[in-house]
Amino acid sequence: MAQFSLPEPQPDPLLQLIAQYRADTRSDKIDLGVGVYRDKHGNTPVMEAVKTAESNLHGQQQSKSYLGLTGDLEFVETLGNLILPNSSATVLGAQTPGGSGALRLAAELYHTAHPNGTLWVGLPTWPNHLPLTESTGLKTATYAYFDQATQRVQFDSMLQAVQSAKAGDAILLHGCCHNPTGADLSLDQWLTLATTIANRNIIPIIDIAYHGLGKGLDQDLAATRLIVESCEQTLIAASCSKNFGMYRDRTGAVYMAAHDSKTAQRAQAMFGLIARKIYSMPPDHGAAVVRLVLQDSVLKNLWLDELSTMVQRVNSLRAEMANQSPHLNFVATQFGMFSLLPLTPAQVDALINTHSIYLAGDGRINVAGCQPEQISRFVDALNEVGYQGTEK
Numbered sequence: 242m243a244q245f246s247l248p249e250p251q252p253d254p255l256l257q258l259i260a261q262y263r264a265d266t267r268s269d270k271i272d273l274g275v276g277v278y279r280d281k282h283g284n285t286p287v288m289e290a291v292k293t294a295e296s297n298l299h300g301q302q303q304s305k306s307y308l309g310l311t312g313d314l315e316f317v318e319t320l321g322n323l324i325l326p327n328s329s330a331t332v333l334g335a336q337t338p339g340g341s342g343a344l345r346l347a348a349e350l351y352h353t354a355h356p357n358g359t360l361w362v363g364l365p366t367w368p369n370h371l372p373l374t375e376s377t378g379l380k381t382a383t384y385a386y387f388d389q390a391t392q393r394v395q396f397d398s399m400l401q402a403v404q405s406a407k408a409g410d411a412i413l414l415h416g417c418c419h420n421p422t423g424a425d426l427s428l429d430q431w432l433t434l435a436t437t438i439a440n441r442n443i444i445p446i447i448d449i450a451y452h453g454l455g456k457g458l459d460q461d462l463a464a465t466r467l468i469v470e471s472c473e474q475t476l477i478a479a480s481c482s483k484n485f486g487m488y489r490d491r492t493g494a495v496y497m498a499a500h501d502s503k504t505a506q507r508a509q510a511m512f513g514l515i516a517r518k519i520y521s522m523p524p525d526h527g528a529a530v531v532r533l534v535l536q537d538s539v540l541k542n543l544w545l546d547e548l549s550t551m552v553q554r555v556n557s558l559r560a561e562m563a564n565q566s567p568h569l570n571f572v573a574t575q576f577g578m579f580s581l582l583p584l585t586p587a588q589v590d591a592l593i594n595t596h597s598i599y600l601a602g603d604g605r606i607n608v609a610g611c612q613p614e615q616i617s618r619f620v621d622a623l624n625e626v627g628y629q630g631t632e633k
């Protein structure tokens with residue numbers, strides 16, 4: 242009889258951490274590990290704008306028949322206008338299962354167009370970036386994006402990577418709120434990068450998953466808009482998981498922003514054909530809800546207000562951490578939910594096991610997982626495990 246012979250599956254370390262946190266019975270435990278937004282009650286709530294749109298949708302929806310390979314194109318266009326209003330490029334895309342689905346389609350499309358191209362990825366990065374893109378068969382190369390010891394972006398190394406890339410290679414960029422470091426380029430650096438990428442004929446693939454959670458929606462999207470205006474063709478993978486709090490609804494879109502409209506049209510059709518070979522069509526609910534929020538000025542303003550409450554909370558937690566420890570000064574200069582503390586694996590273990598403070602093994606913390614009243618315990622625990630902050 243034929244036997245399945247499967248290798249032992251490697252468990253995902255972050256999912257293991259979540260399970261370990263849940264099983265911990267200590268009442269003062271702190272969860273800085275999970276990658277979702279938490280409010281002042283420690284919850285990841287459904288946003289009011291989303292709830293209202295969901296109830297409107299429930300009343301309005303007449304059919305659940307198939308929509309097509311590219312999903313809800315009104316959603317795609319509405320979200321595209323939010324991300325790239327008044328763009329001089331033609332921006333066309335497809336609805337996808339979350340930002341992950343969008344990244345996969347972007348990588349597939351790039352690989353189809355440039356079978357010998359290399360995708361350049363700065364490290365450290367979101368752990369799923371390499372598996373998601375490499376599973377298309379695409380070649381990848383890495384460069385150092387960030388120095389954890391000094392908490393500085395290694396912009397020279399990034400530019401060097403772009404200089405050494407071949408024309409037609411691609412580079413994966415975090416549009417804002419870099420995960421896991423929280424360290425973004427300055428606008429001047431983005432300008433230099435955009436010009437260099439355009440001059441070298443490199444194709445930017447921008448991952449935007451946290452827009453609205455750093456400095457505010459428009460500021461967070463400024464780099465993406467700049468790159469699109471500078472480069473002939475830009476691929477964008479957009480997630481609605483974080484800024485709409487719709488993690489499990491798998492809502493996102495992939496775009497080709499191209500200065501020749503034929504390329505954008507072909508890319509849109511290709512996205513559908515690629516999706517056909519993977520999951521066929523994206524799930525509808527989340528996209529329909531986001532479309533209803535963005536198309537109704539009252540709901541859109543409510544959503545923007547809720548988003549600004551979220552960003553204020555994250556940024557005030559960052560300020561308070563820096564205020565309570567000089568070793569956390571850099572946390573207040575970074576954006577989005579994450580920072581990557583210069584901790585050794587032994588220090589991370591001690592924080593988890595001795596102090597019931599959960600964080601990823603590489604030292605990544607989710608700032609939003611902390612409550613203001615927990616910061617002093619966090620700072621004390623850091624001191625106790627011998628955390629020294631940054632090198633000068």
Ligand SMILES: Cc1ncc(COP(=O)(O)O)c(C=O)c1O
Nearest residue numbers: 339340341367420448450480482
């Ligand atoms: C940097 C980055 N990109 C993309 C995603 C994808 O998010 P999702 O597929 O849940 O929309 C995430 C989620 O954690 C992320 O951190």
